[in-house]
Structures are given as structure tokens and as C-alpha cells.
Amino acid sequence: MSDVATAPLRAASLVTAPLRVGIVGCGHIVEQYLQTLPRLADVRVVAAADLDPARAEAVAARVDGARALPVEELLAAPDVDVVLNLTIPAAHDEIALAAIAAGKHVHGEKPLAATTGGARAVLDAAARAGLVASCAPDTVLGTGTQTARVAVDGGVIGRPVAATAVMMTPGHERWHPNPDFYYQAGGGPLFDMGPYYVSALVTLLGPVVSVVGAASSLRDRRTIGSGPRAGEVIGVDVDTHVTGVLVHESGALSTLVMSFDAVATRASRIEIHGTAGSMVVPDPNHFDGEVEVNLLGGDGWVVLPPSGGYAGAGRGIALQDFVETGGAPRASGELGFHVLDVMESLIRAAQEGRTVQVASTCDRPIPVPLTELV
Structure with missing residues (x-):
């Protein structure tokens, strides 16, 4: 390292x-x-x-x-x-x-x-x-995740104790004209969409030290739904529903659910829960979005103004x-490697039915000040 x-x-x-x-x-x-x-x-x-x-x-x-x-x-x-x-x-x-x-x-x-x-x-x-x-x-460099980072670092919700991260869709073959790679090694909901969520969780809560998990793949074929190949059937070689718990070095526990087998969800993409309040973090597949907090003894959910990140980023x-x-x-490559290591460890934990220690670590990236793009 x-x-x-x-x-x-x-x-x-x-x-x-x-x-x-x-x-x-x-x-x-x-x-x-x-x-x-x-x-x-x-x-x-x-x-x-x-x-x-x-x-x-x-x-x-x-x-x-x-x-x-x-x-x-x-x-x-x-x-x-x-x-x-x-x-x-x-x-x-x-x-x-x-x-x-x-x-x-x-x-x-x-x-x-x-x-x-x-x-x-x-x-x-x-x-x-x-x-x-x-x-x-x-995407973690945008105002969505970075405003949440400012709030976490500023102690707005107290000490973070838990998080949830949820992505539920029916599969990318419905809209992508060449979706084969989503269902091959290196694909699936965890390796395709998981990097957005795990990168955000590491940015907000720090590196992961161990994981437990479970995974399934209920269909061995998918039908392309758009483009010149619409109607063509492709094979599935990866898990298409993965769930697990990430244990952060800080002690916080993140529950992760990544699925290409669902229709929809009303769950927040990411929630962070602390000793003094809870926070909704916007979709980590996007750069912006509203960050909401609900503080202990407060008056319900309040939207935080943007306070960090590249505004208008893509x-x-x-x-x-x-x-x-x-x-x-x-x-950084160091962050990307750790995120990949966490995901591989989660799949191994699911396959072996045990807790798996994550071998790598990384530093939390430094925060992005609120920056307007010229």
C-alpha cells in the first residue's frame, strides 16, 4: 500500500x-x-x-x-x-x-x-x-455526497452508527442496447452499481474492515429490451441480487442491497443514522440532490443547503x-481498489457463508470545498 x-x-x-x-x-x-x-x-x-x-x-x-x-x-x-x-x-x-x-x-x-x-x-x-x-x-465529488460529508464531519447527526444503501431495479437489459457485460464477470448489480454506493459510504464513514453477505441469481437468461438487438436473449453468469453488512473501521455498520431482480423501491438511496440525528443522502449515481436531516428533538426533516462539492458537475x-x-x-486508485476489494470480499462472504476480513484499506478522500465550475 x-x-x-x-x-x-x-x-x-x-x-x-x-x-x-x-x-x-x-x-x-x-x-x-x-x-x-x-x-x-x-x-x-x-x-x-x-x-x-x-x-x-x-x-x-x-x-x-x-x-x-x-x-x-x-x-x-x-x-x-x-x-x-x-x-x-x-x-x-x-x-x-x-x-x-x-x-x-x-x-x-x-x-x-x-x-x-x-x-x-x-x-x-x-x-x-x-x-x-x-x-x-x-459522482462523490458533487454537491450531494459532499454536502453530506460536511454534515457528518461537522457532527450534525452526532456519531454515525449505521447506514443503509439500497439500489433495486429490474435490470439494465431493459434500456441498454448492448447489456451483455452487465451479466458477465465484473458486472452484476454489485460490481456495476455498487461502486457508487460503496464509494459514497467510504467517503462518508471511512474504510471497511469486514463484511458478511448473501447473494442469489434467480434467472439464467435475460431479454434485451431496446435497440437493434431487442428480443435477443443473453446469458447470466453473475449474482443479480446481493445484500450484506459492511463493518467500517469507525465502528459504523452499513447495510447494502444491490439488485437487478426487483421492480422498484421507495427506500432512500442512502441513509446515515447517528446518535443525534438521521440523514438522507441523495442518489450516489448523481452529482447533486437534496441532503435532508432529522435531528433528535427537532421538528422533522430539514433540507441542508449545498455546502461542499463541485456545483454543476458531471x-x-x-x-x-x-x-x-x-x-x-x-x-484515487487507492479508493477504487478498496471499493473493489470490499465488493469482492462481500461476494466471497456470500459464497462461503462467513465473515470475511477486507485486506485493503484507504484514507477518506479530503473533502471538496463548495466550488462553482467556470
């Missing part, structure tokens, strides 16, 4: 503005990044690559000064400082390692890799090269944060 923790410090001197970004992977998620990256003061998209050249060309055509390149040429391009890795989870470590070998920083979609073994290889390679490997989600804000922190981004 010591090598990984020092990598951002050694890389800080390499950070200049604008940070020049090469996107690898121009699938469904790139649309959300393109809504944010052109708005960032210190970030420039200079290149895009995809196994389908037409998709890379479509992205490049939307960004002034960007060009479409084959993956190998993008990795070698001297004007690319950081590779934004938007490939499918199974390819995350392969592309990240190639980017690092080419002397590039790398920021990837979650999870950091399909396995902790692959993620460790990425972090170790970055540390040896003096480069930074960071990882989504960066996916890709981590790259602006990369520059503003001098190469020590809050959405």
Missing part, C-alpha cells in the same frame, strides 16, 4: 493545465462524459479511439481539435497526458496497463479492474512509473479535480 499511496505525490510535478485527454472506448457511457469535459477549464479532449473506428470518429467530430485514432496510436501520441479508459470492465486493466507503459496517467470507469488482482497490477505499474491511476465514480469532473489537486485526485 505504501507504494500506491506515494504515486500521486511523485506524479504531481507532471501535472500541467490544460490536461490533455485521450478517450479509449466510445460506447454508451461516453455521451455523459462529452456533456462535461468540454465545460472544464483545465481539461482538453485531444483524441478518441474505439475498436469501432466509426464510434471514435463520431466522438472526435463533436469536440473541437480532437481526432480519431487507432488505440495504439492514441497511447503513443505525445499530446495525450491522460487516458480516459471507458472500455468494458473486462478490458479495464489491459488498457490501463498499456497506457501506463506508454507513459500516460490513466483515469478509468469503475471498477478499477474486473478483479483485485488486475487492479493491483495497475496500481503497482503506476507507482513504479511515477504516474497516477485514478478511477470512477466521481461525469469527468475527476479530471478537473486531477489538475486542482496537483495530481492527487480524490477519486
Whole structure:
């Protein structure tokens, strides 16, 4: 862990503005990044690559000064400082390692890799090269989670004792035109949506030391519901309903429920309960949203005004944060590794029917002051 923790410090001197970004992977998620990256003061998209050249060309055509390149040429391009890795989870470590070998920083979609073994290889390679490997989600940098962080740190709800985190949907195959990877290794509700919730819980309550859990997969097939493949049946190779308890180093207990087998829920996405009050935290898959508190002896639920985070942020804000922190981004590889380790440990606990100790740890990322994007 010591090598990984020092990598951002050694890389800080390499950070200049604008940070020049090469996107690898121009699938469904790139649309959300393109809504944010052109708005960032210190970030420039200079290149895009995809196994389908037409998709890379479509992205490049939307960004002034960007060009479409084959993956190998993008990795070698001297004007690319950081590779934004938007490939499918199974390819995350392969592309990240190639980017690092080419002397590039790398920021990837979650999870950091399909396995902790692959993620460790990425972090170790970055540390040896003096480069930074960071990882989504960066939703925790928005005003939603960060306002909750200010409240927790300020003792508004007293000492946190428990939390709940709930995500219940009928499955992404209903809306995603190519949902196969959601039901393959590295997918499922825990590994797809869990990073948002676990990252928020670690940001708010600190690292996790042990987990217990249970999991199931009640259907071995799913039917694609939209796009040119609508009606096609795909296989399911992962657990599609996962529940567990995370024991934080602080002593707080978080109950986590992640499901692709439900229809809907009225539960708050995240609730934090403390000795002096309870708090509703907005959906960690979004950047903003109202934070509500209900204090012991108070008059019911009250909305807190935004007090932390990047206001108006969207996916890709981590790259602006990369520059503003001098190469020590809050959405760090260390945090991404710990989140992945927690999720792997939870699946192992479910499979083995026992408490599993989480081998890794991380520091809580430093808070984000309330920051208006220019």
C-alpha cells in the first residue's frame, strides 16, 4: 500500500493545465462524459479511439481539435497526458496497463479492474512509473455526497452508527442496447452499481474492515429490451441480487442491497443514522440532490443547503479535480481498489457463508470545498 499511496505525490510535478485527454472506448457511457469535459477549464479532449473506428470518429467530430485514432496510436501520441479508459470492465486493466507503459496517467470507469488482482497490477505499474491511476465514480465529488460529508464531519447527526444503501431495479437489459457485460464477470448489480454506493459510504464513514453477505441469481437468461438487438436473449453468469453488512473501521455498520431482480423501491438511496440525528443522502449515481436531516428533538426533516462539492458537475469532473489537486485526485486508485476489494470480499462472504476480513484499506478522500465550475 505504501507504494500506491506515494504515486500521486511523485506524479504531481507532471501535472500541467490544460490536461490533455485521450478517450479509449466510445460506447454508451461516453455521451455523459462529452456533456462535461468540454465545460472544464483545465481539461482538453485531444483524441478518441474505439475498436469501432466509426464510434471514435463520431466522438472526435463533436469536440473541437480532437481526432480519431487507432488505440495504439492514441497511447503513443505525445499530446495525450491522460487516458480516459471507458472500455468494458473486462478490458479495464489491459488498457490501463498499456497506457501506463506508454507513459500516460490513466483515469478509468469503475471498477478499477474486473478483479483485485488486475487492479493491483495497475496500481503497482503506476507507482513504479511515477504516474497516477485514478478511477470512477466521481459522482462523490458533487454537491450531494459532499454536502453530506460536511454534515457528518461537522457532527450534525452526532456519531454515525449505521447506514443503509439500497439500489433495486429490474435490470439494465431493459434500456441498454448492448447489456451483455452487465451479466458477465465484473458486472452484476454489485460490481456495476455498487461502486457508487460503496464509494459514497467510504467517503462518508471511512474504510471497511469486514463484511458478511448473501447473494442469489434467480434467472439464467435475460431479454434485451431496446435497440437493434431487442428480443435477443443473453446469458447470466453473475449474482443479480446481493445484500450484506459492511463493518467500517469507525465502528459504523452499513447495510447494502444491490439488485437487478426487483421492480422498484421507495427506500432512500442512502441513509446515515447517528446518535443525534438521521440523514438522507441523495442518489450516489448523481452529482447533486437534496441532503435532508432529522435531528433528535427537532421538528422533522430539514433540507441542508449545498455546502461542499463541485456545483454543476458531471461525469469527468475527476479530471478537473486531477489538475486542482496537483495530481492527487480524490477519486484515487487507492479508493477504487478498496471499493473493489470490499465488493469482492462481500461476494466471497456470500459464497462461503462467513465473515470475511477486507485486506485493503484507504484514507477518506479530503473533502471538496463548495466550488462553482467556470
